[in-house]
Amino acid sequence: MEVFRNIRGVSEWVQEQKAEGRSIGFVPTMGALHRAHLELVRRAGAENDAVVCSIFVNPIQFNNPEDLRKYPRTLDADLAKLSGTGCSAVFCPGEKEMYPEKENKHYNFGHLDKVMEGKYRRGHFNGVAIAVDRLFRIVRPHRAYFGEKDYQQLQVIKAMTHMEGHPVEIVPCPTIRENDGLAMSSRNIRLSPRQREEAPRIYNALLDAKKAISEGKATSIDQVRDDAISFINTSPELRVEYFEIVDPESLLPVKNTRDAAGAVGCIAVYAGDVRLIDNLPFN
Numbered sequence: 001m002e003v004f005r006n007i008r009g010v011s012e013w014v015q016e017q018k019a020e021g022r023s024i025g026f027v028p029t030m031g032a033l034h035r036a037h038l039e040l041v042r043r044a045g046a047e048n049d050a051v052v053c054s055i056f057v058n059p060i061q062f063n064n065p066e067d068l069r070k071y072p073r074t075l076d077a078d079l080a081k082l083s084g085t086g087c088s089a090v091f092c093p094g095e096k097e098m099y100p101e102k103e104n105k106h107y108n109f110g111h112l113d114k115v116m117e118g119k120y121r122r123g124h125f126n127g128v129a130i131a132v133d134r135l136f137r138i139v140r141p142h143r144a145y146f147g148e149k150d151y152q153q154l155q156v157i158k159a160m161t162h163m164e165g166h167p168v169e170i171v172p173c174p175t176i177r178e179n180d181g182l183a184m185s186s187r188n189i190r191l192s193p194r195q196r197e198e199a200p201r202i203y204n205a206l207l208d209a210k211k212a213i214s215e216g217k218a219t220s221i222d223q224v225r226d227d228a229i230s231f232i233n234t235s236p237e238l239r240v241e242y243f244e245i246v247d248p249e250s251l252l253p254v255k256n257t258r259d260a261a262g263a264v265g266c267i268a269v270y271a272g273d274v275r276l277i278d279n280l281p282f283n
């Protein structure tokens with residue numbers, strides 16, 4: 001497995017692979033890799049001749065400096081995990097390499113980046129879009145793999161890819177869960193034992209909401225939302241930031257329980273200062 005810290009190295013390597021007719025699958029990450037990342041790498045390996053994984057904690061997508069400071073950085077362990085997963089090359093640039101100058105680009109995604117995560121993490125998706133655009137220009141992959149756990153991020157990246165005209169197929173991959181239903185996340189390692197015990201309430205609340213909608217038991221969207229929020233907030237360890245039931249493409253809130261059958265439930269919850277997100281399609 002090749003490890004590149006600069007743009008020139010990885011670009012030349014990709015060029016050589018392409019010259020030999022190899023397809024490139026790409027998995028962008030911020031490191032602290034867990035089983036869900038490795039699943040993305042495995043899938044990319046099954047569908048492409050070579051796999052590039054990037055590891056870069058992207059400062060411009062953090063709206064909270066404390067969150068950036070506490071984000072786990074585990075490069076050596078990450079490289080060890082990747083080398084056993086069929087990854088061909090890793091790109092792990094420093095901040096100066098990715099952003100030699102201050103980045104001023106501003107995307108207009110309409111309401112896509114204003115609702116839910118966008119509302120509570122101002123500028124977050126602009127920072128994600130800038131980083132992924134830059135990585136696509138460096139790696140020039142045929143396919144790029146993203147987890148559906150970050151559902152809104154996936155929609156924003158699809159929009160950015162279209163706007164920039166990147167010839168990349170965006171491949172959404174199902175959320176990977178722990179046995180008790182908690183969605184895998186790099187942030188889970190920061191949960192205290194008590195918070196970790198309570199965190200599966202998030203997925204259970206999503207399942208209950210889906211059940212209420214699909215069985216026609218819900219009288220209104222507000223009722224489904226209130227039930228989910230109070231179920232989670234009953235735990236002293238957890239506090240819901242938002243729970244929205246939205247159209248899968250526009251991400252606008254659905255207005256009635258009939259439309260909710262094809263919607264997605266999206267949620268953000270604080271466990272202490274650890275922010276967890278999850279979602280569940282209701283169809």
Ligand code: PAF
Binds near residue numbers: 028132153
């Ligand atoms: O999902 C992530 O890990 C990041 O948002 C991404 C896509 C690597 C961009 O920094």
